[in-house]
Each structure stands twice: as structure tokens, then as C-alpha cells.
Amino acid sequence: MPGPSGSAAVAAPAAAAAAATPRRRLRVRLGRPWLALPLLAFFLVFVALPVLVLVAVGISGPDGLTLVHVHRFLTDGLSLPVLGRTLMLGLATAAVALVLGYPLALLFVSASPRLQRLLILLIVLPLLTSAVVRTFAWVVILGRQGLVNETLTGLGLVGGPVALLYTEPMLILTLAQIELPLMTLPIISALSAIDPRLTEASAALGAGRWRTLLLVVVPLSLPGVIAGVLLVFAAACGALVTQSIVGGGRLLFMPMYIYQQGMQGQNWPFAATISLMLLISVLAVVALLNMAGRLATRHLHV
Amino acid sequence: MSEPARTPSRRARLWRRLDAWSYAAVLSTLGGAAMVLLALPTVIVLVTSFTSAATLRFPPPGFSTQWYRALVLASPEIVDAALVSLQVAAVATAAATVLATSAAIAIDASASRWARVADTMLMSPLLLPGLALALGLLLTFSLLDMRLSMTTLIIGHTVICCPFILRTTLASLAQIDRVLAECSSSLGAGALFTFAHVTFPLARGGIGAGAFIAFMASFDNVAISLFLADAHSEVLPIRLWDLIENLLDVRAAAASGVLIVTTIVLMVVMERLTGLSRYVR
Numbered sequence: 333m334p335g336p337s338g339s340a341a342v343a344a345p346a347a348a349a350a351a352a353t354p355r356r357r358l359r360v361r362l363g364r365p366w367l368a369l370p371l372l373a374f375f376l377v378f379v380a381l382p383v384l385v386l387v388a389v390g391i392s393g394p395d396g397l398t399l400v401h402v403h404r405f406l407t408d409g410l411s412l413p414v415l416g417r418t419l420m421l422g423l424a425t426a427a428v429a430l431v432l433g434y435p436l437a438l439l440f441v442s443a444s445p446r447l448q449r450l451l452i453l454l455i456v457l458p459l460l461t462s463a464v465v466r467t468f469a470w471v472v473i474l475g476r477q478g479l480v481n482e483t484l485t486g487l488g489l490v491g492g493p494v495a496l497l498y499t500e501p502m503l504i505l506t507l508a509q510i511e512l513p514l515m516t517l518p519i520i521s522a523l524s525a526i527d528p529r530l531t532e533a534s535a536a537l538g539a540g541r542w543r544t545l546l547l548v549v550v551p552l553s554l555p556g557v558i559a560g561v562l563l564v565f566a567a568a569c570g571a572l573v574t575q576s577i578v579g580g581g582r583l584l585f586m587p588m589y590i591y592q593q594g595m596q597g598q599n600w601p602f603a604a605t606i607s608l609m610l611l612i613s614v615l616a617v618v619a620l621l622n623m624a625g626r627l628a629t630r631h632l633h634v
Numbered sequence: 635m636s637e638p639a640r641t642p643s644r645r646a647r648l649w650r651r652l653d654a655w656s657y658a659a660v661l662s663t664l665g666g667a668a669m670v671l672l673a674l675p676t677v678i679v680l681v682t683s684f685t686s687a688a689t690l691r692f693p694p695p696g697f698s699t700q701w702y703r704a705l706v707l708a709s710p711e712i713v714d715a716a717l718v719s720l721q722v723a724a725v726a727t728a729a730a731t732v733l734a735t736s737a738a739i740a741i742d743a744s745a746s747r748w749a750r751v752a753d754t755m756l757m758s759p760l761l762l763p764g765l766a767l768a769l770g771l772l773l774t775f776s777l778l779d780m781r782l783s784m785t786t787l788i789i790g791h792t793v794i795c796c797p798f799i800l801r802t803t804l805a806s807l808a809q810i811d812r813v814l815a816e817c818s819s820s821l822g823a824g825a826l827f828t829f830a831h832v833t834f835p836l837a838r839g840g841i842g843a844g845a846f847i848a849f850m851a852s853f854d855n856v857a858i859s860l861f862l863a864d865a866h867s868e869v870l871p872i873r874l875w876d877l878i879e880n881l882l883d884v885r886a887a888a889a890s891g892v893l894i895v896t897t898i899v900l901m902v903v904m905e906r907l908t909g910l911s912r913y914v915r
Contacts, residue, residue, distance in 0.1 A: 540653035
């Protein structure tokens with residue numbers, strides 16, 4: 333998390349180094365530490381300060397410091413379930429995206445270079461297409477007259493349209509599709525980095541495909557898996573538009589909750605508290621997953 | 635003597651074939667499903683945008699270009715929102731490119747610990763929940779007594795643009811042989827000359843790819859715009875969101891069609907110019 337102490341510690345040596353480095357070395361080394369200062373200053377004011385302001389507003393009341401908003405969040409019986417549902421949504425989305433994305437990445441690395449060039453564009457395109465557009469596509473697919481319902485009724489499998497929009501499973505599937513590139517790309521780069529001689533050695537020693545996959549390939553690609561899971565988790569937790577359009581009004585998640593309390597309810601201190609709770613929870617899950625990844629890859633010596 | 639030895643080996647061969655077959659079957663089923671899922675929504679939106687009906691029925695009962703005509707001729711509010719989005723994305727990307735490229739040069743040249751700390755901090759907007767950051771920015775602006783305007787909107791978008799450019803530029807700088815810049819200096823070139831004639835041409839792909847991804851991210855952003863835009867500057871994604879949520883208007887399909895085709899064209903052009911796909915992995 334960006335903190336003021338870390339940033340100050342960052343800025344000071346930068347300035348000192350710029351002043352102390354001999355002139356000759358400055359000419360040789362193009363990169364000068366002070367070149368990072370404008371961006372660091374910009375982030376200090378517009379990333380670190382906003383997080384601090386959130387904390388300050390979240391714990392301030394009319395008579396100085398107060399924990400009344402935090403207390404309300406923990407005890408009102410509504411906020412905690414919304415937080416829990418949001419985190420579960422993020423994890424479920426990451427799980428579905430992993431089940432689809434890992435085989436896709438495996439197919440990618442075993443494809444010919446020409447096919448790879450085509451596949452990478454197929455994978456990157458959704459990443460660059462507007463999330464609103466991608467969500468809209470799912471409205472067309474899942475709607476009452478959408479692709480799925482027309483197919484089902486056409487085949488005579490159901491009597492009338494089935495409610496697919498505004499359900500949690502379909503929201504998870506939609507989000508998994510939308511965030512699939514974020515899962516696939518890091519896994520592809522992890523798989524590409526594996527020495528092919530390792531899988532060949534595994535096969536030569538008599539291991540079958542599954543055994544090689546589970547004992548050689550998966551452990552070696554874990555850093556990519558962790559990176560993908562983190563990115564998809566964070567993106568799914570914050571996907572306001574998709575949550576709202578595909579989830580509908582009945583399913584409330586943290587981003588919409590922040591918006592309702594802040595913009596619509598003008599209850600800024602409580603909105604700040606909700607934001608902080610989301611921020612802390614997401615970063616906590618990220619830290620936990622990172623730690624789990626480090627523990628799991630600790631035994632690798634490749 | 636050979637008979638008892640052959641039986642287990644035949645079973646082993648069968649087992650091996652089953653192993654290879656089931657592996658290929660599972661891999662191609664799930665991977666194939668993923669590929670279909672990746673392409674399907676794009677295709678469906680494009681087909682729907684040419685519907686002759688007034689609803690989002692799929693498959694469409696007939697085809698026409700009426701919704702594209704309605705989009706161009708009778709939707710000034712959508713066109714205006716698109717112009718605001720273009721303007722914000724362009725300015726934010728330009729500002730972020732300058733800030734992030736110079737920071738990347740400094741971080742790349744430094745082997746010290748602070749460079750990694752700075753790197754982590756500068757990447758943080760990618761993991762922070764967008765709406766939490768947006769609310770923090772809104773409260774900060776009111777604390778600083780800054781009224782919401784295009785400026786506040788652009789500042790917010792610049793924050794989310796920077797990490798993308800920083801990441802791709804760092805990746806391309808890491809591939810440049812240090813000796814090249816040292817040669818340039820030892821031959822008497824100044825830092826600026828070396829940057830303009832050695833470093834920049836070699837890092838251009840990374841900077842360009844990052845700027846493109848950042849531009850698309852800004853153009854797509856809802857969270858920041860929702861909190862930081864004033865009443866006059868509605869951005870395109872929020873306009874479209876409104877259109878989809880409240881009216882299920884087919885013009886949303888036409889607008890999506892325009893965005894998809896533009897994205898595909900830009901992506902192919904950027905792939906040619908910068909080797910975009912190398913930088914997203």
C-alpha cells in the first residue's frame with residue numbers, strides 16, 4: 333500500500349544521489365534518479381494522499397475522532413454480508429477464469445508460432461475492448477430474447493424464457509469471461525519460461541502427460557497462476573458496471589454500495605469507511621495469496 | 635519367457651495411450667471453450683448491431699443499418715460523450731507518458747532498493763479498487779478546494795494510465811544493452827542526445843504499447859469518471875451504461891459495434907508498429 337513514510341524514504345535518497353553523483357558518472361548513466369521525482373510527487377498527492385484522506389474521513393466525526401462508522405459497518409448486518417459476497421465473487425470468478433485460462437495457456441504455448449500470433453490477438457482483444465461493451469454482449473446472450481433463451485425454447489427444452497440475467501452464477505461466468513485475458517497472459521509468460529528439457533526429461537523417465545503436468549508444469553507455472561488470480565480477483569471485486577448490469581439491483585456489491593452511500597446518500601464518512609474496508613480486504617487477500625504462492629514455490633530449485 | 639513380460643507392457647501401452655488421449659481431450663475441450671468464450675461476445679454484439687428489430691433479440695429477425703444511422707444522425711448526447719472521452723484519454727495518456735517514461739528511465743538505471751519500492755508504489759493503482767481510489771480523490775479535491783472540472787477528471791485518469799506505461803517501458807528498457815548508452819556517452823554525446831538517438835528509438839515499442847493500453851484503459855474507465863466528472867463532462871462508458879441499464883436501447887449495440895471495430899483496427903496497427911502482444915505478457 334502506498335504510504336507517506338515509504339514515499340518520503342524513496343524521495344530522499346533520490347535527491348541525495350542526484351546531488352552527490354560525480355559529473356562524469358552522470359554523463360555515462362543516462363538514468364538519473366531525479367527523473368522519477370515528478371511521477372513520485374504526482375502519486376504522493378493523488379494516490380497516497382487520497383488513501384490517507386479516506387482514513388481521516390472514515391474515522392472523523394463532529395466531535396473529533398470516532399469509530400462510529402467502523403462500528404456501524406461491522407454491526408449493521410448489511411455491510412459485512414455485502415463485503416463477504418464481493419470477496420466471494422472475486423474468488424469464484426478467479427476460480428472459473430483459472431479453469432478456462434490454464435488450458436488455454438497450455439494450448440497457446442504448444443501452438444505453432446503463426447497460430448500463436450493469431451491467438452494472442454484473440455486473447456488481447458477483450459482486454460482492450462471497453463468493459464461496458466463486453467458486459468452489453470452478455471445482456472444480449474443472457475436476456476429474455478437472448479441467444480441462450482432462444483436456443484433453449486427453439487429446441488423445446490424449456491416452455492418460456494429462463495431468468496439468466498440478475499443471477500449470481502451468470503454474473504460469475506460473465507466476469508470470468510471478461511477478465512479471462514488477465515488470467516491467461518501471466519500464465520502464458522510463466523509457461524513460456526519453462527525449460528522444455530524438463531518436461532522431456534519427465535516423459536523420458538516414464539511419467540505420463542497428467543503426471544508431468546501436475547508434478548512439473550503446474551508447480552513451475554505457479555508464479556503466473558498467482559499473478560493471474562490476483563489480477564482477476566481485484567478486477568472482479570471492483571467491476572462496478574458488470575456487477576450492476578448483469579447482477580441487477582437485487583445483488584449488491586461493494587463498489588455500488590460505496591456509490592450509493594457517497595454520491596446518492598451524501599454520507600461521505602460512511603462511504604469512506606466502506607471504501608477502506610474494501611481496500612483493506614482486497615489487499616489482505618492479495619497478500620495472503622502472495623504468501624501462499626511463496627510457500628508453494630519455496631521448494632523449487634530450478 | 636516373453637509372454638509374462640509382454641502382458642504388463644501391453645497394459646502399460648494402453649494406459650499410456652489413455653493418459654495421452656484424456657489429456658488432449660480435456661485440454662482441447664476447456665481451451666476450446668475458452669477460445670469460443672473469448673470471441674463469442676464480440677461476434678454477437680457485431681451481429682446484433684445490424685438488427686432490423688427494436689429489441690435485442692438474438693438471432694435478429696432481419697438486418698438493417700438503421701441503428702448506426704440513428705447513432706450518427708440522432709444521438710448528439712452519445713457523440714458528445716465520445717468526444718469528452720477522447721479528449722480526456724488523449725490528455726491523460728500524454729501526461730502519463732511523459733511522467734511514466736522518465737520515471738521508468740530512472741528506475742531502470744538504479745539497482746538500489748528504493749527503485750523497487752518506488753516501482754511497487756507506482757503500480758498500486760492496478761490493484762487498488764477503482765471506486766475506493768476515486769472516492770479518495772474526490773475527498774482530496776474538496777479538501778484542496780478544487781472544484782470538479784475537466785482538470786480533476788484528467789488528473790484521475792492520469793493516475794490510472796501511469797502503471798501501464800511504466801510496466802511496458804520498464805520491460806523494453808530492460809532489454810536494451812547498457813553498453814549502447816555508454817558508447818554514446820563516451821563518444822561525447824550528452825544525456826539528452828543519447829536519449830533521443832539511442833534509448834528512445836530502442837524503447838519506442840514499449841512506450842507506444844503502454845500508451846495505447848493506457849489510452850484504452852482511460853477510454854473505458856467508469857469508476858474515476860463517476861466521481862470526478864462535473865455535470866458537463868459525461869464520458870462515453872457512463873453514457874452507454876445508462877443506455878443499457880435503463881432503456882436497453884439498440885443504439886448501444888451500434889455504439890458498441892463502432893468501438894469494437896475501432897479497437898480491432900487500432901490493435902492490429904499497434905501490433906505492427908510496436909509489437910503490442912510482446913508487452914502484455
